[in-house]
Amino acid sequence: xxxxxxxxxxxxxxxxxxxxxxxxxxxxxVALVLLVIFMVTAPAMVRDTLGIKLPKASAAATAKxxxxxxxxxxxxxxxxxxxxxxxxxxxxRQVALTLQQNHEAQAIISADxxxxxxxxxxxxxxxxxxxxxxxxxxxxxxx
Numbered sequence: 001x002x003x004x005x006x007x008x009x010x011x012x013x014x015x016x017x018x019x020x021x022x023x024x025x026x027x028x029x030v031a032l033v034l035l036v037i038f039m040v041t042a043p044a045m046v047r048d049t050l051g052i053k054l055p056k057a058s059a060a061a062t063a064k065x066x067x068x069x070x071x072x073x074x075x076x077x078x079x080x081x082x083x084x085x086x087x088x089x090x091x092x093r094q095v096a097l098t099l100q101q102n103h104e105a106q107a108i109i110s111a112d113x114x115x116x117x118x119x120x121x122x123x124x125x126x127x128x129x130x131x132x133x134x135x136x137x138x139x140x141x142x143x
Contacts, residue, residue, distance in 0.1 A: 043070070056113075056142040067105040069098050071127065075112040077119040079126070088126050095130035106134035 071091070072080040079086050081094055098105045107127045111120045120137075127135055 056140045067098065067102040069095060069105060069107045069132075071107050071109050071123055073109065073111040073115045073119050073123050075114045077116060079119075079123055091123075091126045092130040095127055095132045099131055104134070105132065106136060107132055108136050108138050110138040 070082050072083075074080065079088070079091060081091060086094070095107070109120070109123060109127075111123070124135065
């Protein structure tokens with residue numbers, strides 16, 4: 001059973017009483033599985049909701065870094081940080097804050113395939129001016 005309301009007086013008459021505590025282990029297991037699922041699917045969901053159409057390349061390498069800052073450049077030239085429209089000053093502040101927390105952090109730049117080259121270069125320049133030297137440009141791998 002799930003509950004124990006027995007007296008717990010040590011009577012060993014052979015009768016099993018109900019447990020008074022709830023077993024939370026299955027709940028924690030399910031919660032952790034859901035957390036992992038959301039962590040894996042969140043980047044794809046954010047990219048899809050932003051309407052960023054990534055350029056395609058057949059020789060795509062995967063970037064691995066302990067901490068990454070997501071920056072997107074839309075077709076209209078807007079810069080988004082973690083899904084929110086950001087000004088150049090906000091980008092600089094967030095990059096500096098991220099670098100203070102982890103010196104090995106890198107920026108992942110997701111630029112729309114129809115974004116102007118100058119807008120992407122501007123985003124890269126903002127990141128490098130703020131002190132972040134490591135960045136990667138996200139693409140969609142084509143077989």
